[in-house]
Amino acid sequence: MSSSQSPFADIAGTDFIKGHGTQNDFVLLADDDSSLEMHPETIALLADRRSGLGSDGVIRIVRSASSGIPGALEQAEAGAEWFMDYYNHDGSLSEMCGNGVRVFAHVLVTTGRVPADAREILVGTRDGIKTVRTVLNPALGKQTGDETAAAAGPRLPGSASDAWYMIDMGEWSLDDSDHVLVTTSGIEVPRPGMRVETGNPHTVVALAELAELDSAELRDAPILDPVPSQGSNVEYIVMEPARSDVAGGEGALRMRVFERGVGETRSCGTGACAAAIAAHHWAGPASPLQWRVDVPGGQLRIGITVNEDGTRGNVTLSGPAVLVASGTIS
Numbered sequence: 001m002s003s004s005q006s007p008f009a010d011i012a013g014t015d016f017i018k019g020h021g022t023q024n025d026f027v028l029l030a031d032d033d034s035s036l037e038m039h040p041e042t043i044a045l046l047a048d049r050r051s052g053l054g055s056d057g058v059i060r061i062v063r064s065a066s067s068g069i070p071g072a073l074e075q076a077e078a079g080a081e082w083f084m085d086y087y088n089h090d091g092s093l094s095e096m097c098g099n100g101v102r103v104f105a106h107v108l109v110t111t112g113r114v115p116a117d118a119r120e121i122l123v124g125t126r127d128g129i130k131t132v133r134t135v136l137n138p139a140l141g142k143q144t145g146d147e148t149a150a151a152a153g154p155r156l157p158g159s160a161s162d163a164w165y166m167i168d169m170g171e172w173s174l175d176d177s178d179h180v181l182v183t184t185s186g187i188e189v190p191r192p193g194m195r196v197e198t199g200n201p202h203t204v205v206a207l208a209e210l211a212e213l214d215s216a217e218l219r220d221a222p223i224l225d226p227v228p229s230q231g232s233n234v235e236y237i238v239m240e241p242a243r244s245d246v247a248g249g250e251g252a253l254r255m256r257v258f259e260r261g262v263g264e265t266r267s268c269g270t271g272a273c274a275a276a277i278a279a280h281h282w283a284g285p286a287s288p289l290q291w292r293v294d295v296p297g298g299q300l301r302i303g304i305t306v307n308e309d310g311t312r313g314n315v316t317l318s319g320p321a322v323l324v325a326s327g328t329i330s
Contacts (some may be wrong), residue, residue, distance in 0.1 A: 019323040021099030023266035023297025026237040027055045040091030047089045056265050062083035064124040083124035088261030096127040096199030097318045098269020102165040105132040106321035127199035131168040166318040172198045173312045181225045187218035195280045201232045202274035218264035218276040231260040235275045251288040252324045266297030273315045277301035
């Protein structure tokens with residue numbers, strides 16, 4: 001690129017949509033037939049909140065079959081026509097983003113890329129196919145946690161906050177013998193963390209009270225010892241009293257997160273899953289399998305299944321998707 005060219009010359013003329021899931025925000029670029037070259041420098045400039053459109057991440061909307069991404073063709077053959085090509089704020093690749101999948105699915109529905117009456121949406125990702133269904137916004141009625149609300153297929157939302165989606169996030173795993181120590185600015189002493197895999201690597205740190213959660217200074221990256229080979233998101237959580245008005249009980253926690261390649265964000269979907277999994281593990285096998293996770297950007301619902309030894313299972317993530325702007329890169 002010459003010095004006289006726009007920093008966005010590589011993607012000029014590309015249509016975009018900006019949206020967020022619990023204020024974890026994304027710029028989505030329309031590249032249905034894979035004509036764009038995604039350069040990390042361009043992505044980082046686009047995501048910059050002063051020199052670009054501003055976002056926690058950038059998502060390329062591309063057909064799986066034409067994307068050229070390893071494994072995507074097989075996902076297309078399995079029914080995932082569309083692939084979520086996801087990049088962090090700094091331009092680096094990421095395996096998955098739960099909030100991003102919801103926004104991606106909402107864009108597919110609202111732009112007509114998938115039928116509005118589809119009962120489920122299969123989304124290709126670097127962490128495999130994710131199945132997305134619409135569910136009831138808990139603010140509009142009782143959250144069922146099952147597929148009853150999805151049986152009739154997606155409904156057109158009455159307002160932006162009505163569009164709630166549930167994602168089958170697939171398998172999770174943890175190793176409670178894999179010890180890590182987390183040093184965080186604003187927290188006096190290093191704290192032990194638990195590593196949890198939910199498509200992305202996470203390290204969950206339990207804190208004693210909300211004042212401690214508020215005191216964490218997440219402008220600086222936490223220091224992990226030992227350092228994970230692929231890096232790690234770090235979630236800080238405080239567990240709250242369980243709710244008794246949900247069948248089987250519902251756990252509740254508050255969370256802040258530092259995302260690798262981004263910094264502190266208002267929400268993290270895979271991180272909320274990891275936080276709920278760690279909280280359930282620490283609370284014991286009799287603790288709830290449904291969790292409400294309050295993040296600075298809103299509220300998420302997590303559903304967990306656990307195998308006999310408590311180290312693996314499946315997890316679902318439910319939350320809102322909101323679209324706020326659209327246009328064309330000049």
